[in-house]
Amino acid sequence: MNLLKPQTPILDFSNPITKGLFLDCPLFEGAGAQARNIWRRVDGAFTGTPTWDNGVYGRVLRFSSTQGITYLDDTTQDLVTGFSMESLVKWDNTNPNNTLISKRSSYDGTGIPFEITRDGSNGISFRIIGNSANLNTGNIFASGIWYHIACTWDGSTQSIYVNGVLSTSQARSGTVTNNATNITIGMLPSGAEKMSGDVSHVRCWNRGLSINEVKQLHQNPFQIYKRPTLFGRSIYLSPAASTANSNFFQFF
Secondary structure: OOOOOOOOOOEOOOOHHHOOEEEEEOOOOOOOOEEOOOOOOOOEEEEOOOEEEEEOEEEEEEEEOOOEEEEOOOHHHOOOOOEEEEEEEEEOOOOOOOEEEEOOOOOOOOOOOOEEEEOOOOOEEEEEOEEEEEEEOOOOOOOOOOEEEEEEEOOOEEEEEEOOEEEEEEEOOOOOOOOOOOEEEOOOOOOOOOOEEEEEEEEEEOOOOOHHHHHHHHHOOOOOEOOHHHHOOOOOOOHHHOEOOEOOEOOO
């Protein structure tokens, strides 16, 4: 079966889930030196030489501890009272500090509007406001398995969802102090703590998604597009059930 280069989708802004969306990166390019941001048509710049792999919905970006992506900071990233992020991810190993996404401005962790990284206990750590606001899932992840991850903060509650189900949450109020640091995928903005694994469909919102919205995105990540059929005709398979070599969408 041959993979075809996917066409750039068009966001359907009549869908309420698109409210507050400011980063939408399918990471399905399969070639080139830039990663598209569907929301603004502003591409991210690669660090290192990008490579691609087969994933849950066709082509995905492969990180091997040398790559990363940088999206330039702008005012849409001002996340004062809320934030959400989702992604499909498959880590290669259980090493800590495998960064999925970050906007950290200082290495001591105090200047963090948000950051999601692999912790040292086969879980992930979701940080906002600073080191005092870490939220950790605990030992729930295995290497080589695809997971749908969504992290949300609505100004009062910080939550992590795994495969559409709430994994953990905590009360967290306060106001995020914004910075001019770029958003990075697969590494810290400094270039440190690069991840090893596959990533696709990274999205960010400047508001907290509801549990129903998270469930909808897990069930059908293409519903926010006007042209979902361009991604192919296939039966949805849960990311949790798929492996590196099976159960993924193809572009027909």
